[in-house]
Amino acid sequence: MANVVVVGSQWGDEGKGKIVDWLSEQADVIVRFQGGHNAGHTLVIDGVSYKLSLLPSGVAREGKLSVIGNGVVLDPHALAEEVERLSKQGVVVTPESLRVAENATLILSLHRELDALRENSNTGTRIGTTKRGIGPAYEDKVGRRAIRLMDLKNLATLPAKIDRLLTHHNALRRGLGQDEVSAQAIYDELASVADKVLPYMDKVWYLLDDLRRQGKRILFEGAQGALLDIDHGTYPFVTSSNTVAGQAAAGSGLGPNSINYVLGITKAYTTRVGEGPFPTELKDEIGEFLGTRGHEFGTVTGRRRRCGWFDAVLVRQTVCTSGITGIALTKLDVLDGLDEIKICIGYELDGERIDYLPASQGAQERVKPIYESLPGWKESTEGARTWADLPAQAIKYVRHVEELIGAPVALLSTSPERDDTILVQNPFQD
Incomplete structure (x- = not known):
């Protein structure tokens, strides 16, 4: 059995909530390993929406153990409030369903x-x-x-x-x-x-090691996205923790040999909330179209997200820094109806073509995207559950993304509903 790490491959807000919820149904244990209550997941289970900021996604499912690891910074009042809020929705969180690292x-x-x-x-x-x-x-x-x-x-x-x-x-x-x-x-x-x-406190490293030895399936749930990593992101416009997949080990107290599969959640276009460089940002009617169609507002803050074309350079870099095995491509349906779809395949920096995002803040601000154009599709992809349901041009788009980033699509999401997913490879059965 595989233990799976889920990371955002862009700047966060890639639609991790739905994918993590889908995976958590198969997992025995769901672990948060970094960040705090600045993250946000929206889960929809049987038509009911649950907004989570700190608690792992497994808390809304019976029989799952949720764990907050030592890599998380914990606001105890926010934790108590979130537990209370969920209880009003009928989700009772107990020490049997939630453990928190004593050294958080x-x-x-x-x-x-x-x-x-x-x-x-x-x-x-x-x-x-x-x-x-x-x-x-x-x-x-x-x-x-x-x-x-x-x-x-x-x-x-x-x-x-x-x-x-x-x-x-x-x-x-x-x-x-x-x-x-x-x-x-x-x-x-x-x-x-x-x-x-305090009733939730535990020696998480000890607990997880025991569960791993029992053969339990562990899902490691990251917050934000890899491009907000304190080391590998668009510094200084980043979060204050490591968000790449390697942090799942350090942030939970398990060794790297506990990780078998890294799933990168990847939006079919690009968004960013807050300040910082964004090479493919669109400040025109296409950017407005993506934001409106994609309902691009933050779960925690309600802030409108900046929108732009898919940036294969950034995702290819994340595939490397997080060791991504496969991606879950989300929000493909938002691109429905566009005559032309562009993908960033490289940058121009001071007259030179490069195939990576430079680490320098100044250079990040100066890079200019180099685009490829693909024909769009007029048919709807919303709700598609098999490849046969997709327009030919949509399939070509997905295949081209795979080629450009150097990682296969393991899941393809075509709406916020959890069952509207095309499964290519189940990460837990790697």
């Missing part, structure tokens, strides 16, 4: 405030963050001053840890002209939520 770093109110102060500042670079404290929490993690979930178990030891944290944060706040935060306020913030989140 906590997001506090001061992280959210610092995130907003920086993003709203008129100086420096606007990143386009969700202002949910993700970046500052990761900073404290690598700065070795973070408060972790296990610290809530012994509140008597919290004051010393809070003092160490505030030595750093209050100096920052003074520099930004903000009032200092009292140690008592942070203590009360944590103490008030401890009983709500």
Whole structure:
């Protein structure tokens, strides 16, 4: 049996929710391994929509174990609120269905405030963050001053840890002209939520190793997309964690030999939310068409996504950096009705043709896309469940994408409905 990692191959928002939900039905365990509640998945099960920001997609299915790994930064209040929100929809989350890594770093109110102060500042670079404290929490993690979930178990030891944290944060706040935060306020913030989140705490690395040895199928669920990776993305317009597939091992406590298949979720065009370079962005009627037809609004923020043509250069690069085995191509139906469809096959940078996205921020802003044009199709692909249901030109488009990115299509999604999927290869049966 294969253990599968699901990653977004672009800038996120590729339609992972539907694919992860489809895979989670076959999995025994679903693991979140990075990010925080800045991500968003919308699941539709039996006509009911569930909007998840932090919880793994498996929580909405009975008999599945959901796990939040150590690579996630955890807002304990957001976790408690999401559990409560799901309970109102009839989904009861218990310690039998959810486990959270004891060594997960906590997001506090001061992280959210610092995130907003920086993003709203008129100086420096606007990143386009969700202002949910993700970046500052990761900073404290690598700065070795973070408060972790296990610290809530012994509140008597919290004051010393809070003092160490505030030595750093209050100096920052003074520099930004903000009032200092009292140690008592942070203590009360944590103490008030401890009983709500501690029942889910576990040694996740130990638990997952045991389940793996039992032969359980594990699905590793990434957030955002590989081009938002802190190392391999469009830095500095990235998230604050590693989003590539290799993080599934480090962010859950398992070794890389636990991963058997990497599925890259890939939109049939390209979108991006927030700031940063976007070589194929369309600011014309075609971009408007894609955004309207594709309902391109963020699950968490509601922000309108920027839209553009499919960029094979970027996805080919992600296939390399994440070791993608096969892709799930989503939203093909959004392209229905276009007379012409373009694909970016290379860039021009300062008069030279290149076949990769350069790491330099300045170079990323200067690259110009080189396009191939393919004829569109007038027939509808929406709801197609077999290759025979697709127009010939749509099949040619899919095959050309495979050739350009160097990875096969394992699944093809033709609508938000989970059954409107053409299965070529089941990742769990690799």
